[in-house]
Amino acid sequence: MDEISTDMPDVVKYVNAIIFCASIIMFLIVFPFYVYVFKMNRKQDQETLLFPAVNHFYQMTRNVFFLCIAMIFFACLSLLERFSGLFKLLPLILMYIIYIITQIFSFLTFLLSFQRFILYFISSSEPYIVQIQKQAPKYIWALYLVFIIKDIFIFVFIFVDAKEESNGFKTIYIVIFFTFNIFSILSAILHVPMYFSVRKLSNLVSVKRSTPQRFILWQAITVLIFKFMFIVLVLTCLWGSLDVMIMLVSTTGLDIFSTPLIVELSYIGCNKRNMKTLFTGFSFRKFIRVLFDIEENVHVEQRF
Numbered sequence: 617m618d619e620i621s622t623d624m625p626d627v628v629k630y631v632n633a634i635i636f637c638a639s640i641i642m643f644l645i646v647f648p649f650y651v652y653v654f655k656m657n658r659k660q661d662q663e664t665l666l667f668p669a670v671n672h673f674y675q676m677t678r679n680v681f682f683l684c685i686a687m688i689f690f691a692c693l694s695l696l697e698r699f700s701g702l703f704k705l706l707p708l709i710l711m712y713i714i715y716i717i718t719q720i721f722s723f724l725t726f727l728l729s730f731q732r733f734i735l736y737f738i739s740s741s742e743p744y745i746v747q748i749q750k751q752a753p754k755y756i757w758a759l760y761l762v763f764i765i766k767d768i769f770i771f772v773f774i775f776v777d778a779k780e781e782s783n784g785f786k787t788i789y790i791v792i793f794f795t796f797n798i799f800s801i802l803s804a805i806l807h808v809p810m811y812f813s814v815r816k817l818s819n820l821v822s823v824k825r826s827t828p829q830r831f832i833l834w835q836a837i838t839v840l841i842f843k844f845m846f847i848v849l850v851l852t853c854l855w856g857s858l859d860v861m862i863m864l865v866s867t868t869g870l871d872i873f874s875t876p877l878i879v880e881l882s883y884i885g886c887n888k889r890n891m892k893t894l895f896t897g898f899s900f901r902k903f904i905r906v907l908f909d910i911e912e913n914v915h916v917e918q919r920f
Contacts, residue, residue, distance in 0.1 A: 639873040650880040726799040733806040804840040834886040
């Protein structure tokens with residue numbers, strides 16, 4: 617490992633920069649259309665048991681959008697000489713918040729896929745899963761707290777590890793990195809048996825007329841596709857021209873901004889209804905009205 621160069625090859629830098637910038641730009645462009653489709657379908661989606669999860673992904677994506685705008689704004693300010701200190705620290709803080717949301721996204725996607733998997737093999741588990749899905753939104757804050765505490769522990773370990781000059785931090789980071797990537801891969805794999813036996817699953821009450829369940833499937837598949845985009849970094853690391861930590865940090869950075877894009881694309885493209893909502897009868901006036909929750913008919917109260 618000591619013989620491995622820590623310099624990132626030019627081809628990897630270009631691939632990194634292209635995917636990184638493209639993910640941010642596409643996320644910002646697609647976001648208004650994602651919000652439009654979600655709001656148009658919200659009444660129908662509310663009738664499904666998966667709506668709390670789909671709604672949380674929407675809230676998560678909306679928060680990331682504003683965090684991303686703020687991060688870009690403060691990053692630009694930090695380039696100016698008169699702005700320093702806090703302005704240079706704020707983009708890193710905002711990126712960390714997005715990083716936490718990204719981890720929650722991967723974990724929730726895995727949990728939802730696992731629930732559907734259990735429901736497929738053990739139909740009698742439906743009442744318990746229904747109860748879990750109803751109660752889960754109340755305790756989602758605890759999941760964020762656990763992930764933040766996890767990072768606090770890691771930061772403390774980094775400080776201790778730096779004094780002892782050991783490689784413990786690198787080992788922990790590698791384990792965390794591969795754990796969440798395994799979650800993402802399993803999220804897609806768990807849907808394979810359900811895909812080929814969808815008739816059996818569709819007989820269950822909880823999944824009848826449930827288009828959001830397709831959203832979870834397409835979300836998992838889209839995650840898997842994006843993971844394969846990082847194969848260049850992994851292969852470069854295996855060939856010995858890229859340090860493993862540079863590879864891990866680079867892919868983590870790419871995950872941060874590709875994750876909300878995955879939520880948007882997978883929701884819009886998960887069924888014909890969403891595509892029809894977006895492209896059929898689309899008008900700019902209606903788009904703006906739905907986007908900003910503007911009532912179609914505004915009644916002006918006359919004062920006498």
